[in-house]
């Protein structure tokens with residue numbers, strides 16, 4: 001398994017389409033032209049960064065990938081993702097921590113070429129923010145500021161996209177969550193740092209007019225995923241015959257978003273920003289979700305079916321930092337970019353499990 005998309009998926013057709021394009025020499029020239037579009041991806045060895053980088057490289061972008069390779073989870077995953085990325089000739093990797101301003105000087109030689117920044121480097125994990133709080137402010141707020149400061153020195157920047165999170169909706173009870181909802185009641189420090197990053201960005205838009213969009217991701221899952229997330233932890237426990245911890249609550253549910261849909265969302269934003277349609281103003285914030293609220297117990301059943309093994313379950317009270325439910329309105333993404341998700345939870349979990357079985 002290479003981490004490439006499911007057979008027949010929209011994302012795969014994208015990549016196959018690109019491969020076909022390489023055939024004629026005239027089109028080869030176009031490819032060479034396209035290579036000049038340089039994208040910086042921070043957190044490139046992370047789950048979402050890796051998939052976005054692969055897709056952009058398949059589309060002949062040049063990717064300057066940045067990551068500090070922090071061992072928050074099993075480093076073999078980050079190393080494996082990087083190994084795949086390094087096979088592309090248009091991939092350049094810098095091992096740096098972007099929460100220190102002096103480190104980003106390593107990217108200065110590419111300044112004039114950079115058209116996009118996709119800033120995904122962060123300290124993730126809702127529950128871990130109670131264990132190691134300082135790392136969240138450093139990575140998620142300072143890191144944001146450093147990247148914004150660097151971004152404003154770029155002469156040809158078209159769009160700065162950055163990762164926010166559905167967790168900013170916090171204790172909000174209005175469903176589905178809309179970008180215009182109140183977001184001043186974070187349930188976790190993690191959410192507070194993600195909201196802070198949005199506010200810092202908003203000030204940079206106001207002062208410097210930087211083209212900025214924060215993407216509020218809703219529980220993204222899939223092959224090469226993050227082992228601190230429930231679907232992955234549950235899979236590990238089921239495989240090893242250990243009990244999973246399921247939080248109590250009849251409304252415990254998530255809007256689960258499959259990675260291919262997230263990649264397509266980002267590609268559609270990048271493409272439109274390159275086209276620069278007259279009068280089009282990118283929004284400051286966009287939800288990236290599946291627009292389906294699914295019970296966490298359904299996730300467990302799907303994993304059991306695909307792994308062919310029953311889960312042993314320990315029920316526990318939900319930690320206060322954990323939201324009970326999430327549900328995304330995706331109207332803004334549909335209206336602005338014609339994007340809508342295509343992969344349901346059962347199909348997505350089947351894809352995840354086939355990668356998982358191969359990987360382990």
Ligand SMILES: CC(=O)N[C@H]1[C@@H](OP(=O)(O)OP(=O)(O)OC[C@H]2O[C@@H](n3ccc(=O)[nH]c3=O)[C@H](O)[C@@H]2O)O[C@H](CO)[C@@H](O)[C@@H]1O
Nearest residue numbers: 124125126165166217218219228229230231245246247322
């Ligand atoms: C670990 C983590 O923070 N993951 C991400 C996840 O949070 P999010 O909490 O949505 O995702 P998880 O995969 O951690 O949890 C999914 C669901 O499983 C439940 N659950 C989790 C663990 C467990 O042992 N038992 C259990 O029942 C949770 O309460 C939740 O309802 O999506 C957010 C965006 O939407 C991201 O910003 C977060 O980085």
